[in-house]
Amino acid sequence: MYLVEELKNGVYWMGCNDFTSAMFERIFPIPEGVTYNSYFFDDEKTCVIDAMDKSCRDEFLEDVEHLLHGRKLDYFVIQHMEPDHASSALALIEKYPDVKIVGQPQTFKLFEQFYRHPYPDNYLPVKEGNQLCLGKHTLQFIKAPMVHWPEVIMTYDLTDHMLFSADAFGMFGTVGNIYADQVDFEENYLESARRYYVNIVGKYGPQVVRVLQKAANMPLDFICPLHGVVYRTPDTIKYIIDKHLHWAKYVPEKKGVVIAFASIYGDTARAVSILANKLSRRGVKDVRLYDVSKNHSSYITAKAWEYSHMVIAAPTYNLNLFLPMESFLHDLQTLMFQNRTIAVMANHSWASAAYKTMVDYVENQFKCCELLDPSMDIKSSLRDDDEGLLDEMADKIAESVKAYPDPDTLI
Numbered sequence: 001m002y003l004v005e006e007l008k009n010g011v012y013w014m015g016c017n018d019f020t021s022a023m024f025e026r027i028f029p030i031p032e033g034v035t036y037n038s039y040f041f042d043d044e045k046t047c048v049i050d051a052m053d054k055s056c057r058d059e060f061l062e063d064v065e066h067l068l069h070g071r072k073l074d075y076f077v078i079q080h081m082e083p084d085h086a087s088s089a090l091a092l093i094e095k096y097p098d099v100k101i102v103g104q105p106q107t108f109k110l111f112e113q114f115y116r117h118p119y120p121d122n123y124l125p126v127k128e129g130n131q132l133c134l135g136k137h138t139l140q141f142i143k144a145p146m147v148h149w150p151e152v153i154m155t156y157d158l159t160d161h162m163l164f165s166a167d168a169f170g171m172f173g174t175v176g177n178i179y180a181d182q183v184d185f186e187e188n189y190l191e192s193a194r195r196y197y198v199n200i201v202g203k204y205g206p207q208v209v210r211v212l213q214k215a216a217n218m219p220l221d222f223i224c225p226l227h228g229v230v231y232r233t234p235d236t237i238k239y240i241i242d243k244h245l246h247w248a249k250y251v252p253e254k255k256g257v258v259i260a261f262a263s264i265y266g267d268t269a270r271a272v273s274i275l276a277n278k279l280s281r282r283g284v285k286d287v288r289l290y291d292v293s294k295n296h297s298s299y300i301t302a303k304a305w306e307y308s309h310m311v312i313a314a315p316t317y318n319l320n321l322f323l324p325m326e327s328f329l330h331d332l333q334t335l336m337f338q339n340r341t342i343a344v345m346a347n348h349s350w351a352s353a354a355y356k357t358m359v360d361y362v363e364n365q366f367k368c369c370e371l372l373d374p375s376m377d378i379k380s381s382l383r384d385d386d387e388g389l390l391d392e393m394a395d396k397i398a399e400s401v402k403a404y405p406d407p408d409t410l411i
């Protein structure tokens with residue numbers, strides 16, 4: 001059988017749901033799985049855009065064979081060589097050995113590194129702005145370096161205004177419906193899209209902004225990513241571009257506070273719970289508490305992207321910052337987390353290290369983040385006379401959240 005759907009005018013979506021992988025890139029939990037999409041042009045010339053992960057190789061080859069209806073495959077566009085798409089590429093080329101392989105020169109270099117199997121006669125190198133006429137459809141290539149591999153190209157169908165966006169606009173999770181307008185996106189998919197963006201592409205905000213600027217100058221009737229749903233209505237296209245603008249410009253979506261904490265014996269957990277309650281009483285809505293020891297970092301980094309303010313709280317452990325917090329902050333730093341106001345609460349019993357390390361992350365390791373004064377370094381557990389400082393902290397956070405502009409005015 002096959003799983004294909006005509007998007008428009010001889011352009012087909014081919015999709016495979018991966019329900020079995022537990023981790024994406026062996027690091028990000030995907031309890032709801034992930035999809036690999038690829039696309040097919042049934043035109044005077046036939047063309048496939050991108051392959052799939054090797055776990056979906058049989059399904060991919062079956063779908064292409066079905067759509068070809070016995071014709072030959074003329075073009076195979078490799079938008080990037082990352083194996084979650086390209087690990088079925090060689091199988092496709094071996095099956096259709098006359099196919100022209102379209103990509104950037106670096107794509108072919110990576111292809112040969114991965115496969116040790118050169119196909120120099122088949123390569124059709126393209127650059128920014130090059131066009132490929134298939135008949136009714138003409139494809140134009142857009143360079144998108146580091147979104148999120150160096151050799152990425154996106155493909156724009158000038159005829160039907162479809163953007164094949166490679167990994168941009170992707171998401172974790174499998175799909176039942178193909179289109180964003182067929183699902184309750186905000187309720188059921190936004191979290192997965194944000195977590196995917198932040199952890200997969202989050203580091204490359206300026207590069208994503210550049211692509212979004214290019215996209216702003218072209219009519220867009222479809223956005224066709226390699227993972228997740230396809231966007232085909234003005235509302236869903238506007239919505240997802242707006243979300244990506246926030247994410248890529250490191251502008252929060254909401255005013256509110258994420259409290260990311262770690263606690264070995266419960267004293268820091270108690271302290272952040274009291275702080276959360278004090279914030280709530282000061283009118284701060286949507287205070288979210290996340291234990292970094294229990295929640296995979298990718299969920300909390302995504303929350304940090306979503307909200308305007310953050311509190312980080314953790315104890316000292318063997319003269320270091322407690323490792324789950326260190327690991328979370330390291331993840332944020334490598335993702336180029338920036339433009340946030342952050343309060344610090346540490347805890348220690350005899351020789352403090354956590355406080356200094358957390359302050360260093362906020363002031364020196366993160367870009368453009370403000371350390372909110374006062375911060376705290378609790379001695380083992382809160383004493384009654386710590387309440388004044390805790391109140392002052394809550395006051396300052398609440399004032400800062402209140403004074404924060406409407407995030408939509410910042411993009």
Ligand SMILES: Cc1cc2nc3c(=O)[nH]c(=O)nc-3n(C[C@H](O)[C@H](O)[C@H](O)COP(=O)(O)O)c2cc1C
Nearest residue numbers: 263264265266267268315318319348349350351380
């Ligand atoms: C294995 C271990 C190592 C620790 N190392 C230090 C340390 O180097 N310096 C220090 O001041 N406290 C150290 N502590 C104590 C904790 O930081 C301290 O008890 C803190 O109050 C724990 O907060 P919690 O109740 O939120 O877990 C250590 C605790 C444990 C269990």
